[in-house]
Amino acid sequence: MGKAKLAVWKFASCDGCQLSILDCEDELLSIAEAVEIANFTEMTRKVTDGPYDISLVEGSVTTANDAQRIVEIRKSSQTVVAIGACATAGGIQALRNYADIDEYLGAVYAHPEYISTLTTSKPISDFIKVDLELRGCPVNKEHLIELVASALAGRKPRIPHFSVCEECKMKGNVCVLVGQKMPCLGPVTSAGCGALCPAVGRGCYGCFGPVKNANTASLATRLKANGTDPDKIRRMFKTFNANTKAFEREFSS
């Protein structure tokens, strides 16, 4: 059996998750040894045709062309993994879902008539069956390595699904919410970043999106009682993972 063929695809995104793959540095050579990097134009011009064993998809669907292209990628891929907040939740560009798209276009482009776009930014799973989602803005490179390592061993990848709080406590951080009344989304956010922001004394921004059973209403009530401005609370939920049920209900209500 030959090496597994890996492809990396870009949709509407900032390329930060693709850069996280390149950021694997030491392990990048091991990845290149273990799999055939068949289609990853951010890394190499050399492109091999499909079908592919694993497709990593970065970015959200924001154009009619995107919506067609993702279907083709699904057809040519054994496994599709959506990587990053754009691919798994619509990303920061999903803020358009809560605004007037024409107003946005007029504000940004001198000739909005040349722009062909959908009115929404949606995650990959809204269009095709996705086998696995790696959250984060950007994704954690350790998760990418775990994904490849687990695929090679034929086991399930171990991706954390608990809250940022647990990661925080395991690291020995001090809770900024309880200790300083600092607004923090850690209790309702999925782990994966290693509790990066609380480790340096900042509240969690929710980059990894809502954790399972996220009780955002209770957290929002508490933040308000702690003195955080209600408008700020709404804006906290309305960022990279705005287009998720749990976060959306805290700013759209």
Add this chain to the structure above:
Amino acid sequence: MLAGIADTQGIDDLIKLLLGEGYVVMGPGVERNVIQKKEITSVGDLPKGYTDTQTPGSYRLERDLSSPELFSWAVGPASFKNSLFPAKQTLFEGKISKGKASITQKEVPSHKTCFFGIRPCEVAGMAVLAKVMTDGAYPDPQAVSVRKNSLVVAVECGRPAENCFCTSFNTGPMADDGCDIIITEITEGNHRFLIRSGSDAGYAILSRLAYKPALPEDVSARDKVIAKSISAISKSIDQENTPALLARNIGSTIWANIANRCLSCGNCTMVCPTCFCASFEHSNGLEEDFSAVRRWDSCFDSAHSYIHGGSVRTSVASKYRQWMTHKLSTWVDQFGEIGCVGCGRCITWCPVGIDITEETAKIAEGESLHK
């Protein structure tokens, strides 16, 4: 028993003697505005003049520069659990070469540790956890080693926090079982410390320090400290009746009510000195390498109760119920004692301030209303 009176310098003498005896002294210090345990080398490392204010979901530390008091605070977020049961620990790792696996087992630390300035509820918490980890057919090597090589210098509580309820389980504010040396800080009259031995090891150490012998008035001053602390503690859980109360109320509406507030973030389980759930993670890397890691787990994770195709507990109500009934009820069936020591951490460090003592009282109240 030896009982002596020391001043602040006398505490320093004790720390220096312990260091001379080869102990790594883990004691209280201030880090990131909370009381933390850290390696200390002199009395200057102790949190002099600090006092804490703890309410449900809130912790504040303040400092009075003019105060000579070293121990006027209650427990901080991190218990000594991490010493017996580290948050994340590699158990073994290895490599596969030419089809053969070679395994390197991780060594168990064998250095002598002194748990210095540890609170009575912490001593009790370590005993509860040690029972889980070292009793039975498969004792945990690290926990066994730490217990065997440790010396406990406890400090009785002169200033409990609002969330403390050790008096419910006789785990404080006075120190008793499991302590080698017991310190009580006395602020009435001259600022001084009553230092007593609680074991042969403690006796041997104290006999090498030139403390003034304690007088009856010192002992009665200490008793006053304890009496004042007991009267300052207002929260409680009925140790005798709660296990059966919770067992009877699995179907209570209280669980749904708690779930409205509970974030299921797992903070209560992480800060609890006795929560012992762990996840064992075996994984391979990219280079024919593999490892087995044990890390803290929490019954608030959906993956915690995952078995062949689904999680047993999916609702927040069922997760909170699992945690609370285990701690206060089924722990007794399992280990013959209650799993709570009344340190109050789960109340303070719950981001939304859910109070286990209040919820227990509400269940009892709900039951009496139905009668």
